[in-house]
Amino acid sequence: MRYWYSVSASDPLNFAFAKSMVVPPQYNDKGARSDIEGYVTYPDFFTGNDGVFRLKWRQGWSNVGQIYVYEYDSATTSWSNPLGRQPVRNGWVTDEYRSPYPDRIEYNPADDFYYMSYTWRTRSSVAALTTINLIRTKDFKSWTSAAGTPLPPPYSSTTPTPWSRTFQKTRACTTRT
Numbered sequence: 001m002r003y004w005y006s007v008s009a010s011d012p013l014n015f016a017f018a019k020s021m022v023v024p025p026q027y028n029d030k031g032a033r034s035d036i037e038g039y040v041t042y043p044d045f046f047t048g049n050d051g052v053f054r055l056k057w058r059q060g061w062s063n064v065g066q067i068y069v070y071e072y073d074s075a076t077t078s079w080s081n082p083l084g085r086q087p088v089r090n091g092w093v094t095d096e097y098r099s100p101y102p103d104r105i106e107y108n109p110a111d112d113f114y115y116m117s118y119t120w121r122t123r124s125s126v127a128a129l130t131t132i133n134l135i136r137t138k139d140f141k142s143w144t145s146a147a148g149t150p151l152p153p154p155y156s157s158t159t160p161t162p163w164s165r166t167f168q169k170t171r172a173c174t175t176r177t
Contacts, residue, residue, distance in 0.1 A: 001057070003021065036059045042057055058100070059087070060091065060099060063091075064099055067100050082141045103118060114140070117132060118133055133145075
């Protein structure tokens with residue numbers, strides 16, 4: 001993940017290039033990025049109702065991935081994860097190859113929660129979508145199902161979520177079960 005940012009809010013035309021966002025770059029022996037920022041997909045910047053600037057992204061590749069949400073601190077000009085090193089959803093902790101693919105995070109003023117839907121996928125093809133889930137948070141530290149059931153770490157595909165829909169592929173169509 002590489003991006004440009006304005007150096008000053010009063011001068012939006014003066015930009016600087018950020019070589020790394022949330023961690024110092026780490027490289028493997030072949031010179032490729034090996035940290036969590038090395039395989040960024042589905043990035044989404046948003047400002048929460050609380051005024052905090054955040055980035056939600058998926059880290060990984062087909063069949064293996066994690067979802068992170070980071071917060072920007074303008075006083076220190078740095079990014080941090082409210083969960084420490086823990087992802088919001090983790091596709092790396094099970095024996096199955098299941099990977100979460102997130103949608104946007106949306107704020108609902110009626111109940112003061114942020115909601116995120118995501119889909120588990122078992123292969124690189126979108127035809128391998130298996131389960132749609134909806135989770136929520138108020139502080140980006142503790143997450144629950146949409147029904148309010150706490151979702152404790154490791155936040156994997158095996159963590160039960162009371163609000164989810166599983167789909168099975170049958171012949172040429174997909175049906176809900």
